[in-house]
Amino acid sequence: MTAAASPLAGYNFAYLDEQTKRMIRRAILKAVAVPGYQVPFGSREMPLPYGWGTGGIQVTASIIGRDDVLKVIDQGADDTTNAVSIRQFFARTAGVATTEHTPDASIIQTRHRIPETPLSDDQILVYQVPIPEPLRWIEPRETETRKMHALAEYGVMHVKLYEDIARFGQINTSYNYPVLVNHRYLMAPSPIPKFDNPKMNRMRALQLFGAGREKRIYAVPPFTRVESLDFEDYPFEVQHWDHVCALCGAADSYLDEVITDDHGGRMFICSDSDYCAGRRERGHVGPQETVRFGSDAAE
Amino acid sequence: MTDTETTPPLLEVEDLTRLYGSRVGCQNVRFSLWPGEIVGIVGESGSGKTTLLNCLSASLEPTSGSVYYRDRLDRRLDLWRLSESERRMLMRTDWGIVHQNPRDGLRMDVSAGANIGERLMAVGARHYGDIRAEAGTWMRRVEIELDRIDDRPTSFSGGMQQRLQIARNLVSKPRLIFMDEPTGGLDVSVQARLLDLLRGLVTDLGLSAVVVTHDLAVTRLLAHRLMVMRRGEVVEHGLTDQVLDDPQHPYTQLLVSSILQT
Amino acid sequence: MTQPIISVEGLEKTFTLHVQGGAVLPVLKDVNLAVQPGECVVLHGPSGAGKSSLLRSMYANYLPQAGRILVRHRDRTVDLLKADPHVVLDIRRWTIGFVSQFLRAIPRVPTLDIVAEPLRARGIDDEAARTRAGELLDRLQIPERMWSLSPVTFSGGEQQRVNIARSFTAPFPVLLLDEPTAALDAENRARVVELIHQAKDRGAAIIGIFHDREVREAVADRYFTMEAYGAAA
Numbered sequence: 001m002t003a004a005a006s007p008l009a010g011y012n013f014a015y016l017d018e019q020t021k022r023m024i025r026r027a028i029l030k031a032v033a034v035p036g037y038q039v040p041f042g043s044r045e046m047p048l049p050y051g052w053g054t055g056g057i058q059v060t061a062s063i064i065g066r067d068d069v070l071k072v073i074d075q076g077a078d079d080t081t082n083a084v085s086i087r088q089f090f091a092r093t094a095g096v097a098t099t100e101h102t103p104d105a106s107i108i109q110t111r112h113r114i115p116e117t118p119l120s121d122d123q124i125l126v127y128q129v130p131i132p133e134p135l136r137w138i139e140p141r142e143t144e145t146r147k148m149h150a151l152a153e154y155g156v157m158h159v160k161l162y163e164d165i166a167r168f169g170q171i172n173t174s175y176n177y178p179v180l181v182n183h184r185y186l187m188a189p190s191p192i193p194k195f196d197n198p199k200m201n202r203m204r205a206l207q208l209f210g211a212g213r214e215k216r217i218y219a220v221p222p223f224t225r226v227e228s229l230d231f232e233d234y235p236f237e238v239q240h241w242d243h244v245c246a247l248c249g250a251a252d253s254y255l256d257e258v259i260t261d262d263h264g265g266r267m268f269i270c271s272d273s274d275y276c277a278g279r280r281e282r283g284h285v286g287p288q289e290t291v292r293f294g295s296d297a298a299e
Numbered sequence: 300m301t302d303t304e305t306t307p308p309l310l311e312v313e314d315l316t317r318l319y320g321s322r323v324g325c326q327n328v329r330f331s332l333w334p335g336e337i338v339g340i341v342g343e344s345g346s347g348k349t350t351l352l353n354c355l356s357a358s359l360e361p362t363s364g365s366v367y368y369r370d371r372l373d374r375r376l377d378l379w380r381l382s383e384s385e386r387r388m389l390m391r392t393d394w395g396i397v398h399q400n401p402r403d404g405l406r407m408d409v410s411a412g413a414n415i416g417e418r419l420m421a422v423g424a425r426h427y428g429d430i431r432a433e434a435g436t437w438m439r440r441v442e443i444e445l446d447r448i449d450d451r452p453t454s455f456s457g458g459m460q461q462r463l464q465i466a467r468n469l470v471s472k473p474r475l476i477f478m479d480e481p482t483g484g485l486d487v488s489v490q491a492r493l494l495d496l497l498r499g500l501v502t503d504l505g506l507s508a509v510v511v512t513h514d515l516a517v518t519r520l521l522a523h524r525l526m527v528m529r530r531g532e533v534v535e536h537g538l539t540d541q542v543l544d545d546p547q548h549p550y551t552q553l554l555v556s557s558i559l560q561t
Numbered sequence: 562m563t564q565p566i567i568s569v570e571g572l573e574k575t576f577t578l579h580v581q582g583g584a585v586l587p588v589l590k591d592v593n594l595a596v597q598p599g600e601c602v603v604l605h606g607p608s609g610a611g612k613s614s615l616l617r618s619m620y621a622n623y624l625p626q627a628g629r630i631l632v633r634h635r636d637r638t639v640d641l642l643k644a645d646p647h648v649v650l651d652i653r654r655w656t657i658g659f660v661s662q663f664l665r666a667i668p669r670v671p672t673l674d675i676v677a678e679p680l681r682a683r684g685i686d687d688e689a690a691r692t693r694a695g696e697l698l699d700r701l702q703i704p705e706r707m708w709s710l711s712p713v714t715f716s717g718g719e720q721q722r723v724n725i726a727r728s729f730t731a732p733f734p735v736l737l738l739d740e741p742t743a744a745l746d747a748e749n750r751a752r753v754v755e756l757i758h759q760a761k762d763r764g765a766a767i768i769g770i771f772h773d774r775e776v777r778e779a780v781a782d783r784y785f786t787m788e789a790y791g792a793a794a
Contacts, residue, residue, distance in 0.1 A: 336647060552580045
């Protein structure tokens with residue numbers, strides 16, 4: 001954990017002005033009141049381009065306080081460029097303490113993963129979302145998708161899943177897998193692997209979603225029902241691996257495949273870097289081995 | 300042997316008018332449609348027949364007048380007093396709309412099976428195997444080979460696309476179908492085949508239909524009743540064979556005498 | 562005396578040919594005709610007297626300008642000219658049958674299905690309807706090997722026999738026959754006469770136009786003579 005420090009002079013706390021934070025908080029309240037419903041908001045120009053997490057940053061900036069502890073992950077890792085930049089951004093503009101240790105964080109901003117460690121009632125998970133509209137692939141018109149949500153006309157989403165099964169023999173969507181929130185709204189969970197979808201269901205923490213370029217905020221309040229769409233005879237399944245984490249031996253976490261050489265060598269390692277580090281600290285050790293091409297890959 | 304004299308009409312149209320500014324789309328149209336009837340609407344370009352069809356099928360709001368539909372629960376619904384969601388629901392379950400260009404009535408980038416199964420999924424069908432089986436049944440009924448179930452409509456001929464469109468509509472067992480030039484743009488032999496299919500389906504399924512066409516031969520083959528439109532008004536209506544064999548209105552007589560063979 | 566099953570009162574029919582300069586052709590004027598069940602009335606008169614127009618008016622195929630056509634349908638008396646379209650369609654399905662002079666054949670539809678169609682329209686299932694249709698085609702000597710073919714390639718006589726079979730599969734209380742035997746040879750004419758007699762026996766009212774004197778005399782119970790622009794009973 002990095003301790004709090006004085007924020008940069010000349011900037012408002014957490015960069016955004018108070019009126020903007022107020023507007024975003026109002027959008028968040030509305031989103032929490034209608035789980036899964038996309039609330040439009042006045043997305044501001046941020047000091048990083050669209051597509052780099054501006055939505056998530058605006059949500060975090062609007063809820064973060066002096067005593068919060070912030071964790072930022074990108075594809076599960078705290079040490080990638082984007083995670084580091086965003087964490088530093090808040091350290092400098094809000095002067096808040098930051099951490100890589102999931103249980104110590106009060107706010108976790110994430111791109112494309114949910115931490116393996118189960119979250120608690122006093123944590124908030126902020127997702128970075130590229131395309132908030134789950135129906136955009138079939139219906140390019142915003143006017144029409146709004147009507148579809150209003151009238152709960154979601155049959156076409158199952159068409160996509162049907163199509164997958166017809167063409168590939170299984171539902172091929174492996175990330176950004178569509179979910180039904182609170183038995184009502186169809187939601188895009190952001191490009192998290194479907195492996196993470198079950199974690200969203202009745203999660204204890206508040207889940208907030210921000211899409212800066214598309215200017216939408218949505219939310220899943222704690223303990224809300226989140227179901228992944230499927231068919232009775234093709235039920236929702238998560239990914240499996242035939243390997244455990246090479247470093248810590250975890251058999252229950254999402255594994256990244258890391259290419260180690262030019263001869264088909266690779267290692268499977270926990271995507272959640274903090275989870276893996278924690279296990280190793282507690283003495284777990286993985287097989288530490290490189291696997292050759294030809295053995296089974298992730299399903 | 301049900302007594303049709305006391306059966307209430309399925310669709311009642313009263314003084315239906317649709318204006319485009321000062322231009323008349325259709326005006327003062329009134330008729331009733333009973334279960335099992337096919338009504339043809341003929342007219343030349345600009346006669347207002349498509350406008351009328353769109354007003355009837357809830358695709359276009361009329362300027363004045365009413366359209367009443369009797370639903371499965373025998374309720375007489377004023378179409379334009381319903382909420383939009385109720386109207387959309389009606390269009391998805393009770394009605395079918397077959398567009399002139401099948402591309403307007405199909406999803407070109409999903410398979411034939413998905414196209415047919417969509418309505419089932421829209422009302423809650425959640426068993427892939429059952430949905431696929433039902434899609435297959437309908438493909439057979441519209442005479443499309445089963446092995447094309449996973450093909451996209453882009454690879455189908457015009458006639459096949461049209462038949463797929465029909466299957467897509469019929470899967471929800473509608474009671475009323477609206478068709479806009481269903482055989483337009485098809486080769487003559489393909490047209491004949493399609494009309495035979497439609498006739499058979501309408502009889503077997505007890506459907507009612509409103510068919511807009513400029514082709515009198517289509518009406519002779521398909522429609523029980525005929526309405527002739529000119530400049531937005533219905534100038535003549537009656538049983539198809541009567542209107543074609545004994546036309547009263549000068550315009551109808553002109554139309555009938557203009558074709559090579561009825 | 563039983564009630565007539567169909568009765569024409571004060572019928573008037575005039576053709577106005579707008580496409581030909583508005584020429585007016587009066588064809589029927591004040592025509593009155595009542596027909597009892599089991600009776601066969603032959604319309605008689607010179608060409609142009611309006612026989613066919615009268616027959617077609619009784620089927621609602623022509624639209625008279627004035628008058629009434631009352632028919633007993635489902636234990637009610639209905640004026641054909643004032644009835645709603647769905648009622649007229651119902652009458653054509655159950656009460657009044659029409660045999661035209663020529664078969665209007667749709668290509669691709671097999672003969673058996675054409676003949677079975679009136680029964681299917683009454684809700685009879687496919688199989689039973691086809692069986693009954695086959696019986697009639699047999700009677701009219703259309704061989705079974707032709708049943709799966711469309712009649713468009715048949716001879717005129719064969720087509721007409723198919724046409725007649727179609728109209729006799731389902732029993733109609735009223736049968737209108739417009740020169741049904743014109744294209745047939747003597748043997749088949751005799752068969753048609755037999756069918757007409759059978760229909761009469763079961764109580765059908767028949768109104769027909771027959772050019773063939775032999776057939777006329779074999780079936781007529783009375784003649785209804787018509788002159789140009791009018792009629793006399």
